[in-house]
Amino acid sequence: MRKSVITGILFWLVIGIIQGQQKKCDIILKGYVLDTTTASPLDYASISIRGTETGTLANEKGYFELGKVCPGIIELEISRVGLLSRTWVVDIQQDTILFLNISMEGLRLEEVVIGGKAAPIPKSEISQLVDGIELTTNQGLNLATALENLPGVSVLRTGATIAKPMIRGMHSNRILLLNNGVIQEGQQWGLEHAPSIDPFTLEEITVIKGAGTLEYGSNALGGIIKSNPASLPKEKGISGSIHLQGHSNSRMGVASGLLEGYSGGWSKLGYRIQGTLKRGGSLKTPDYFLDNTGQSEHNFSWSLQRLFQRNKIQFYYSRYSSTFGIFSGAHIGNLTDLKNAIERGEPLIQPDFNYTIDRPQQRVVHELFKGNYIYEWGSSNEIQLQVSRQFNRREEFDAHRPFGVLPAEKEIGDITFEITTHTVDLGWKHGNWKSLRGKMGTQWTRQNNTADRGGLIPNYTMNGVGWYWMETWKKFPFPLAIEGGLRLDYKKFEVSTQGRDTINVQNEFFNLSAVVGFIYTLKNNWTIKANTGWLWRPPHVNELYSEGVHHGSASYEIGNRNLFPERAINSTASIHLPTDSKITGSLSLYHNLIRDFIYLQPTQQPVLTIRGAFPGFEYLQTNAVIQGIEWEWAAPIGPQWVISNKTSFLKGENRQTNEPLIYMPANQTHWAVEYRPALKSGTLDDLFTKLSWEYVGSQNRIPSDADYAPPPPSYGLIHWNMGWNWNAGQTPISITFTANNLLNKRYRSYLNRLRYYSDEMGRNLILTLKTKF
Amino acid sequence: MKNIWKLTWFLVLPLILVYCEKDQDQTMDNEEELITDVVMTFTDELGNIQTFSFSDPDGPGGNAPSLDEITLASLATYALSIQFLDASDPMDLEDITLEVAEESAEHLVCFDFSGNISSITISDDDENGLPLGLEAVLTTLQPGNGTLTISLKHLPDKDNSIPCSTGETDVEVTFQVVIE
Helix, strand or coil: CCHHHCCCCCCCCCCCCCCCCCCCCCEEEEEEEEECCCCCECCCCEEEECCCCCEEECCCCCEEEEEEECCEEEEEEEECCCCCCEEEEEEECCCEEEEEEECCCCHHHCCCCCCCCCCCCCCCCEEEEEEHHHHHHHCCCCHHHHHCCCCCEEEEEECCCEEEEEECCECHHHEEEEECCEECCCCCCCCCCCCCCCHHHCCEEEEEECCCCCCCCCCCCCEEEEEECCCCCCCCEEEEEEEEEEECHHHCEEEEEEEEEECCCCCCEEEEEEEEEEEECCCECCCCECCCCCEEEEEEEEEEEEECCCEEEEEEEEEEEEEEECCHHHCCCCHHHHHHHHHHCCCCCCCCCCCCCCCCEEEEEEEEEEEEEEEEECCCEEEEEEEEEEEEEEEEECCCCCECCCHHHHHCCCEEEEEEEEEEEEEEEEEEECCEEEEEEEEEEEEEEEEECCCCCCCEEEEEEEEEEEEEEECCCCCEEEEEEEEEEEEEEEEEEECCEEEEEEEEEEEEEEEEEEEEECCCCCEEEEEEEEEEECCCHHHHHCEEEECCCCEEEECCCCCCCEEEEEEEEEEECCCCCCCEEEEEEEEEEEEEEEEEEECCCCEEECCEEECEEEEEEEEEEEEEEEEEEEEEECCCEEEEEEEEEEEEEECCCCEECCCCCCCEEEEEEEECCCCCCCCCEEEEEEEEEEEECCCCCCCCCCCCCCCCCCEEEEEEEEEEEEEECCEEEEEEEEEECCCCCCCCCCCECCCCCCCCCCCEEEEEEEEEC | CHHHHHHHHHHHHHHHHCCCCCCCCCCCCCCCECCCEEEEEEEECCCCEEEEEEECCCCCCCCCCEECCEEECCCCEEEEEEEEEECCCCCCCEECHHHHHHCHHHEEEEEEEEECEEEEEECCECCCCCECCCEEEEEECCCEEEEEEEEEEECCCCCCCCHHHCCEEEEEEEEEEEEC
16 A cells, blocks of 8 residues: 555644643743554654744654744644644643644544544554555446455455455455445345445545444354545535546446535534446457446435534535446346356347346435534544434345336336334544544444335345444554453344245344453554454344345245354454655465354255246355465655555354355455656656556366355456646646557456356446546 | 524425435236136037136135146037136136237237147237237047146247247146046
8 A cells, every 4th residue: 555545644642741820932842743553653653733943753662742832722744754734722831741642544433533532442453555656547346346456355246336345265254345434234144235425425435344343233153334425525625526437348437526615704614525427338358248237326326524623513415326238148037047158158149238227126215314523622523413213225136027017117126125224323532532532333223124016035124233442552652552352232133024925933133242452552663453352243134034036147045934043153363564764565374263153054955936947045154264474565666656465364164064155255466566757846746657467367166966066266467557637727637548458358357246147248448537626 | 583583494494405205006906807717719610619617716826726637528629719817706706818809919928738739820810910929729639648737928039939938928827638
């Protein structure tokens, strides 16, 4: 990750030594500038008092001293190369020592930031950030693709357009996805159900791998993905940006724009309105077009914020609406069709390019509305109340129009899932108290799910209550920080009907989870982090009640009402090079033991239906272990070149059958060389060009009898990226050009559910233009 | 006081801007029709009628389907007609065959057989003059056993060299056949 990725800056402050009362302008301010993530000193930051001549530069140990400061409220301004400058209002009455903790790794994702006042605590979790150019070039694709380059993150696909993120082999209900501080609640249980979030609403996405925080829920056995929009402007004026993107493959056009501002004056309103339009046609593999793979999306969001002296009210609304064509060659009625498709090797229907989205298709609408209130006092104490409502409608249309319906009803999905979720979150964060900083809170969730015209999963109402408490102990300059957390959860499913059957069963789950971790900074500023989490996840309704043929996968899934919650012991250890050293990087090891891991086991007897016999899969539990190693590093070669590598190895095993787990990502490595020539400013500003090679091994660790075709062979792809900033008169335009699969290589991915039917997408050239006004 | 008014519009505005989608719980919940029964009517040269069926009125899963054994005379020729029914609601039997016939170009009934069946020839056409398969002629061999698989394909490629390897399968039922 490049240094320009450095985004957030926040600090908390500790008032140290106190010497008698002074009234003259002879106060001495001393202190250290520290990196929050590693808790190591940051050198050469400049510190000044706004509106005065007083200012200084911190030394190589991060230490600074300011003399002749007048008592009263001062505005302290801190800036450093590669960081945005921020100001901090502080009341000074006597000589004071300040510890200014600055985040180098986008810790702005503590969504409760007021003027840089939230309290980021060094964390033992391993988090990685995607923003800037990396996010920009992938924004037109989808959320999961933007994360694909992070080590340990893979993407589970259904065709090229439907993509779900996977962290260390876990996906769906085993990871948490936070959209602007709210847990995304949709039909995430299905492998072909992609997260309904518009990547253009986001400024940054952070992935927390392994057990890190218990703040949002205990079921994140794999990790957490936090996606956050930029904070609203706090300086008077109106500004905006326009983002245009064109793709050669699928001839997709994407346009996204936003307008934002701050009214100032008495109203002190920050606001933003944003929208995205997207339209794409048939995708193309190196050899042929894929029938019915068009997509269209129109998304809209707004937010509003009122700042007060000590508190803040915020509203956010977003609406995501998409239609995806499902590749017709993959829509099969039964096992015979699947076998025919595999034998053919390539799709039967290979039409010319078109933008038509026909049956089979998916239509998804997702709405989020949230209100947020934050009150803060003293040194980083804060209370937050958040209320949200989400609505998700998912309609699936089979290739075949339903029999026996009136023409007016033919536009209604063959299956419609509608899920409405309300949440209330209350949190309290406390600043330094005997070197402890922490947070506690409670969450309440109520969810109602209905499945119309289809009985794959039942209708249910879910009520959940959670309570968490987390503390971190850190005493500067002692190199060790220790953190711990506890969480209690209660969840109740009231299942009413499924298809034509009345069930009327309640399932209740109650459990405790815990996390401990430490961060140790070595003399040379290397950081060692380790944590272990005892986590649990209650079975979801699809695992308990699923009953029916899963379309497209030619399997009959049978739920199991007697499932227990899964219990995981998830341990991670990692070592990180300092973020400001020449060579940056980290290495992590993890071991995730999951007792009562819920998985699909093939049944002895196939299930006979009028569509033929389907292989049956029953939800069973086993003990599973997923372990792996990941690293990433970047090293400069000379002043203008950087070489980087990201690699991950993963192994998942069913401990009872001694067989590998299905759908585990293959080992992979990404190499990249980046060149940033030093050009005269005003020509091609910030020009960069990057060539990367992605190699994905063949997944030969697979369970027997659970798949229809052997895993595809390994493949290597070459991607190329370049971009620069151009000033057209007064208007800055940022131009990025990307070529994915530059050599138009023919390949198939093990984690694509449509790999039986067709190759992956061929070369895709993407041109992105972004302008601000 | 003035400030309170200003705050009010700030609090109310978001509510105006929200266009909330609601759960449109359709009353016709789960009433999608499906094919539950396949009925085969064999008419011999003398006009004698025999019917055999596959029946799974509760749909996939639940109770296992019932399946007749087909008994035919040896060295005989039968006119065969196929019917697809939705018998999920006993009070309201639906004949899906009519819809298949209506969208005849989009459908094809395929026959696959083994054992002592000599041949099956589709005897009806779709709107484009290509085979449809709701009507066929079957001839039997010597006494013995065999199997007969009937499948209904949706959107097959009828110009393909093996049309029955194309399209999406809506029905696929295999009967045991005894030739007496």
